Amino acid sequence: MSIELGHFALVLAFALALVQMAVPIIGAQIKNDTLMRVGEPAALTNFMLVALSFMALTSAYIQSDFSVLNVWENSHSAKPLLYKITGTWGNHEGSMLLWVLILVFFGALVAVFGRNLPLSLRANVLGVQGAISCAFIIFILATSNPFARLDPAPMEGRDLNPILQDIGLAVHPPLLYLGYVGFSVAFSFAIAALIEGRLDAAWARWVRPWTLAAWMFLTGGIAMGSYWAYYELGWGGFWFWDPVENASLLPWLGGTALLHSALVMEKRSALKIWTVLLAILTFSLSLLGTFLVRSGVLTSVHAFATDPARGVFILGILVLFIGGSLALFAWRAATLAPGGLFQPISREGALVLNNLVLTTATATVLIGTLYPLLVEAVTGDKISVGAPFFNLTFGPLILPLLVIVPFGPLLAWKRGDLWAVSQRLFGAFGAALAIALLAFVLVDRASVLAALGIGLGVWLVLGAMTDLVVKSGVGKAAPSVVFSRFKGLPRSVFGTALAHAGIGLTTIGIISVTTLETERIAAMQPGETVQIQGYNLRFDSLRPFTGPNYTEDQATFVLSRVTGKPLGEVVSSKRLYTARQMPTTEAGIRTLGLSQLYVSLGDQTPNGKIVVRIWWKPMVTLIWLGALVMMVGGTVSLLDRRLRVGAPMPRRKPAVEGRVA
Amino acid sequence: MTRKQKRLAIIAGALGFIGAATGLTLYALGEQTSYFYMPGDLAENPVAAGQRIRLGGLVEKGSIVRSDDTHVRFTVTDGSNTVSVRYNGILPDLFREEQGVVTEGVFDDSKMFVADTVLAKHDENYMPREVADSLKEKGVWQEN
Numbered sequence: 001m002s003i004e005l006g007h008f009a010l011v012l013a014f015a016l017a018l019v020q021m022a023v024p025i026i027g028a029q030i031k032n033d034t035l036m037r038v039g040e041p042a043a044l045t046n047f048m049l050v051a052l053s054f055m056a057l058t059s060a061y062i063q064s065d066f067s068v069l070n071v072w073e074n075s076h077s078a079k080p081l082l083y084k085i086t087g088t089w090g091n092h093e094g095s096m097l098l099w100v101l102i103l104v105f106f107g108a109l110v111a112v113f114g115r116n117l118p119l120s121l122r123a124n125v126l127g128v129q130g131a132i133s134c135a136f137i138i139f140i141l142a143t144s145n146p147f148a149r150l151d152p153a154p155m156e157g158r159d160l161n162p163i164l165q166d167i168g169l170a171v172h173p174p175l176l177y178l179g180y181v182g183f184s185v186a187f188s189f190a191i192a193a194l195i196e197g198r199l200d201a202a203w204a205r206w207v208r209p210w211t212l213a214a215w216m217f218l219t220g221g222i223a224m225g226s227y228w229a230y231y232e233l234g235w236g237g238f239w240f241w242d243p244v245e246n247a248s249l250l251p252w253l254g255g256t257a258l259l260h261s262a263l264v265m266e267k268r269s270a271l272k273i274w275t276v277l278l279a280i281l282t283f284s285l286s287l288l289g290t291f292l293v294r295s296g297v298l299t300s301v302h303a304f305a306t307d308p309a310r311g312v313f314i315l316g317i318l319v320l321f322i323g324g325s326l327a328l329f330a331w332r333a334a335t336l337a338p339g340g341l342f343q344p345i346s347r348e349g350a351l352v353l354n355n356l357v358l359t360t361a362t363a364t365v366l367i368g369t370l371y372p373l374l375v376e377a378v379t380g381d382k383i384s385v386g387a388p389f390f391n392l393t394f395g396p397l398i399l400p401l402l403v404i405v406p407f408g409p410l411l412a413w414k415r416g417d418l419w420a421v422s423q424r425l426f427g428a429f430g431a432a433l434a435i436a437l438l439a440f441v442l443v444d445r446a447s448v449l450a451a452l453g454i455g456l457g458v459w460l461v462l463g464a465m466t467d468l469v470v471k472s473g474v475g476k477a478a479p480s481v482v483f484s485r486f487k488g489l490p491r492s493v494f495g496t497a498l499a500h501a502g503i504g505l506t507t508i509g510i511i512s513v514t515t516l517e518t519e520r521i522a523a524m525q526p527g528e529t530v531q532i533q534g535y536n537l538r539f540d541s542l543r544p545f546t547g548p549n550y551t552e553d554q555a556t557f558v559l560s561r562v563t564g565k566p567l568g569e570v571v572s573s574k575r576l577y578t579a580r581q582m583p584t585t586e587a588g589i590r591t592l593g594l595s596q597l598y599v600s601l602g603d604q605t606p607n608g609k610i611v612v613r614i615w616w617k618p619m620v621t622l623i624w625l626g627a628l629v630m631m632v633g634g635t636v637s638l639l640d641r642r643l644r645v646g647a648p649m650p651r652r653k654p655a656v657e658g659r660v661a
Numbered sequence: 662m663t664r665k666q667k668r669l670a671i672i673a674g675a676l677g678f679i680g681a682a683t684g685l686t687l688y689a690l691g692e693q694t695s696y697f698y699m700p701g702d703l704a705e706n707p708v709a710a711g712q713r714i715r716l717g718g719l720v721e722k723g724s725i726v727r728s729d730d731t732h733v734r735f736t737v738t739d740g741s742n743t744v745s746v747r748y749n750g751i752l753p754d755l756f757r758e759e760q761g762v763v764t765e766g767v768f769d770d771s772k773m774f775v776a777d778t779v780l781a782k783h784d785e786n787y788m789p790r791e792v793a794d795s796l797k798e799k800g801v802w803q804e805n
């Protein structure tokens with residue numbers, strides 16, 4: 001019964017989304033306050049209805065109600081509770097419902113925290129949010145209904161794809177969607193500005209916290225997806241330039257550019273039209289990502305099911321929103337007052353350079369992702385564009401940007417002094433060079449490029465710290481003054497420094513693991529020992545083990561230093577999920593400092609040994625720690641007083657917007 | 662510089678940068694896309710030893726030979742032509758006889774394909790699409 005309620009709630013939500021789309025926008029056109037005010041309760045009720053619908057589906061999963069087709073296809077009564085819950089979005093229909101849930105959640109947040117926005121702006125923003133909800137709810141109802149029944153109900157379900165039975169499914173999709181869909185708010189603000197034909201610095205101040213929050217979640221979602229693939233797929237790759245990964249990287253790059261251009265717009269009233277265009281493009285890239293992943297155009301773990309009708313439907317939504325918004329942009333952008341010009345050597349200049357590089361890099365990733373699809377559609381030839389393409393295009397474009405990142409925050413607005421900034425960065429530069437030299441001399445196998453890459457990462461981290469040091473006046477004032485100045489720095493300055501340092505840490509991790517990784521492949525039997533990177537790994541035993549819905553062969557390894565110091569055990573296993581008769585490899589991972597030892601099991605050889613593959617992954621954890629630091633930076637920035645929506649109208653209580661984080 | 666000159670200089674710089682990026686992309690697309698081949702394609706147009714390609718097809722029944730160390734040999738087939746493959750390492754969990762597989766690597770001088778990457782399908786519903794499409798064309802595809 002409750003599943004029908006869920007279905008009905010979703011249908012109601014669709015009807016309400018139509019109201020939310022039409023009434024406030026019409027109200028804003030004819031300047032009718034009552035009509036404009038409809039957006040707020042509509043958005044809140046919409047959120048409640050979709051949440052009800054989502055809970056109905058989740059409870060069917062928890063109760064293992066196999067009379068629901070979707071539950072039967074993707075669940076099993078022996079599955080642990082956590083995976084029953086997360087299994088709700090471990091399939092096409094459920095994950096689209098989660099997408100819509102997050103979309104209407106953001107709509108509700110705008111309704112609640114946007115109370116001090118000008119009435120017509122809020123009405124238009126909520127109206128555009130309503131339009132997006134409409135499109136995606138009807139997509140679910142028409143092509144991907146998760147509430148279909150099955151009669152007669154089977155006794156047992158078909159279980160969830162074992163690769164997805166992992167804590168990663170609880171974290172990765174929700175975070176990723178919070179990011180993807182979060183950019184819809186910036187998009188709605190952009191469309192609202194175009195409809196109204198009014199765009200000022202306050203607009204950028206309203207848009208920035210939403211963009212920042214979405215960017216933060218997307219950073220976390222991508223990093224979590226990367227770590228999940230790393231430990232689950234059994235061969236320790238952290239990024240494959242897979243089209244599905246690119247689909248999440250594209251809005252991230254666009255969103256990063258948007259964050260920086262909105263800064264210029266807020267502080268200097270420049271780059272206005274560009275910022276609006278970026279807001280549209282960033283969400284368009286989110287929509288494109290949804291299309292690529294959900295339409296079945298690509299095959300991957302993410303493409304749960306292929307149904308051509310869905311692909312065509314999402315393509316229609318894509319064309320409607322991207323085409324419509326760009327047409328609106330072309331028509332209305334001329335009515336917006338353009339911003340001023342500025343000196344090339346200045347903070348604004350640096351941010352423009354950042355935008356130039358980021359958007360160009362985004363374009364190359366976009367081309368590399370879509371080109372094979374286009375070639376196949378046009379000529380029928382099948383080509384694959386892989387890592388070599390991206391290393392050759394994305395790499396050379398993004399590396400120079402990383403080199404100049406530390407200069408940006410140190411340059412003054414309007415007119416900067418490059419020489420003075422360079423002098424301040426001498427220390428960081430010298431230290432980074434020294435570390436690069438040390439790495440080259442001390443680490444075997446370190447090539448010049450590897451050493452330079454690690455130096456680049458260190459340069460980013462120290463450069464970010466230099467900004468804090470300079471701004472708190474170290475060496476120019478008494479320690480007590482420095483301390484109080486440091487404490488008094490705006491939170492966004494800390495946020496910037498942390499985010500940039502995070503990029504540096506991730507760079508170090510990527511360079512170190514791609515250039516210095518070592519690996520051993522050996523056929524082993526219990527008692528044998530393999531030596532890798534100063535560690536001994538002894539194959540101790542192979543034992544069968546039975547889990548709740550799987551059986552496995554557990555191989556236990558005893559790890560010690562070559563010098564003999566014991567370091568405990570590493571367990572790696574070959575698992576068989578009984579319901580689907582599907583094997584998986586559970587890698588044994590041991591973190592040693594920032595590095596990891598990664599042990600993966602293969603098949604048995606004819607003489608009864610087991611093929612074991614062991615990787616030494618130096619400083620690999622920095623890849624994800626860096627992302628974590630970026631997220632912390634984003635959070636700190638969000639807490640900045642000046643970033644709150646309340647700021648332009650000080651008499652209102654400004655505390656609310658900070659809770660967006 | 663006047664306002665107009667300044668603007669022109671910025672636009673010229675941006676165009677130069679974008680031009681460089683375009684050049685890089687075109688070069689990379691020409692050089693670095695590894696093309697996808699089925700055994701039949703290779704019979705018609707053999708590729709040179711050392712050229713990196715992707716080879717896809719079905720793992721031929723009874724062709725998997727495991728050595729006592731970590732090397733594996735198997736044959737990739739599309740129903741009419743076959744290619745022998747050598748690989749050192751761990752095969753994917755779902756690597757089986759008569760199942761779809763995509764391998765990446767190069768031919769050595771003796772026409773043996775030396776793979777450094779072997780990908781198999783992710784679950785029972787998944788077959789690398791390139792393989793599935795090609796097999797459908799050849800009429801050896803079976804819906805299960």
